[in-house]
Structures are given as structure tokens and as C-alpha cells.
Amino acid sequence: MPTDKAQLTATKSADTRHDIHELIRKRWSPRAFSEDPIPQEELEALLEAASWAASSYNEQPWEYFYAHRSNKKGFQLLLSCLKPGNQEWAAQAAVLLVSVARTSFSKNDRPNRHYMHDAGAANTTMMLEAASRDIYGHMMAGFDYEKTEDEFELNMEQEPVCFIALGYLGDPEQLKEPLRSREQTSRNRKPLSEFTTQIL
Numbered sequence: 001m002p003t004d005k006a007q008l009t010a011t012k013s014a015d016t017r018h019d020i021h022e023l024i025r026k027r028w029s030p031r032a033f034s035e036d037p038i039p040q041e042e043l044e045a046l047l048e049a050a051s052w053a054a055s056s057y058n059e060q061p062w063e064y065f066y067a068h069r070s071n072k073k074g075f076q077l078l079l080s081c082l083k084p085g086n087q088e089w090a091a092q093a094a095v096l097l098v099s100v101a102r103t104s105f106s107k108n109d110r111p112n113r114h115y116m117h118d119a120g121a122a123n124t125t126m127m128l129e130a131a132s133r134d135i136y137g138h139m140m141a142g143f144d145y146e147k148t149e150d151e152f153e154l155n156m157e158q159e160p161v162c163f164i165a166l167g168y169l170g171d172p173e174q175l176k177e178p179l180r181s182r183e184q185t186s187r188n189r190k191p192l193s194e195f196t197t198q199i200l
């Protein structure tokens with residue numbers, strides 16, 4: 001890995017108080033992707049990793065539609081569903097996916113209250129597997145919901161969750177400001193005291 005990529009990875013690595021797993025530190029959401037394609041076999045490994053997330057009643061309510069950048073028609077279809085601000089950088093991704101969730105249980109058609117939770121767990125599991133292979137993902141809520149439902153012919157029980165841009169790390173210089181600067185600044189999180197309460 002060239003030094004500048006190594007530096008970027010170090011800057012983006014989570015600065016944590018506790019000694020948490022390296023993969024969790026390493027994952028982050030880039031906007032600058034390299035030209036390198038993701039081999040289909042690698043992508044399938046990421047999708048399989050996603051499928052090993054836990055889900056309510058093991059429903060596995062997730063579904064993915066995806067295209068490699070080399071597939072111009074499919075990639076353009078996915079890209080066209082994004083909000084312009086996301087299109088600007090996601091056009092450089094190696095693969096675009098849309099994460100879709102089934103909102104009811106397949107065995108009895110009752111509402112699945114946890115479909116969004118479970119699809120999110122699958123997406124995050126995918127992101128961690130990706131990071132282990134030096135592939136990075138950027139999830140996006142900035143997309144046109146109605147267009148996505150139309151283009152992918154989603155039925156009443158399928159809900160688009162988010163889009164995901166995947167690729168190998170690129171050069172932040174390929175981005176315009178303010179994204180270029182953001183790409184190179186460290187990440188931060190709320191302290192535990194702000195989101196946890198120990199019941200005594």
C-alpha cells in the first residue's frame with residue numbers, strides 16, 4: 001500500500017479508549033474510490049458475510065440488487081436513483097448496491113417490526129468483511145425512494161433501506177471541496193456517557 005494510503009488509513013482508524021477489534025477500527029465510509037474493480041468472487045464473499053447476520057426468527061429479510069461499474073447500464077440505473085450529492089462521488093465506486101428489506105414475515109405475512117434492524121445488521125456485517133479485504137463501503141440514505149421502488153419493481157412488502165458504494169480506497173485529491181478535506185480528517189464518536197445508562 002502506498003504511504004499516502006497507509007496514512008489515510010491511519011488517520012481514519014478509530015481512536016478508541018478500549019482495545020476494540022481492529023476491523024471495527026478500520027471500517028470507515030470513503031467517497032474516493034480507486035479504478036480497481038472488485039472481483040465477482042470477492043463481492044460474493046461480502047454478500048455471503050452479510051447473510052450471516054442475526055435476524056429476528058432467522059427471517060433474513062434482506063435482499064440486494066447490484067451492478068459492477070463495468071456494467072454501464074446496470075450501474076447507471078443504480079446511480080440514477082441517488083441524490084445528486086451522492087452521485088457526484090458514488091460514480092467512482094467499483095460496485096453499487098441497493099439494500100432492500102422485506103417488511104413482513106414470509107411464513108405468515110405478519111409485520112416484521114425488525115426488518116430495518118436486520119437489514120442494517122446484514123449491511124454492517126458486509127462492511128466489516130469488506131474492510132478485512134481492504135474493500136470499503138459507503139452506505140447512503142440519500143436516494144429517491146419512489147424511483148428506486150419503480151426501477152427495481154419493488155412490491156408492497158419490499159422497502160429500499162439504503163444504497164451502498166463499494167470499492168478500494170482512492171486518492172482524496174480526486175474529490176472536490178468540502179468532500180476532499182472531510183475525506184482526510186479523523187472520525188469521532190459520542191462518549192459512552194452520552195448513550196449508555198447503567199441501571200443500578
Ligand SMILES: Cc1cc2nc3c(=O)[nH]c(=O)nc-3n(C[C@H](O)[C@H](O)[C@H](O)COP(=O)(O)O)c2cc1C
Binds near residue numbers: 139141
Ligand atoms: C443508513 C446510512 C445512511 C447514510 N447516508 C449517507 C448519504 O446519503 N450520503 C453520505 O455521504 N453518507 C451517508 N452515510 C454515511 C455516514 O455519514 C457515515 O457512516 C457517518 O458519518 C460515520 O462515518 P464513518 O462511517 O466513516 O465512521 C450514511 C450512513 C448510513 C449508515
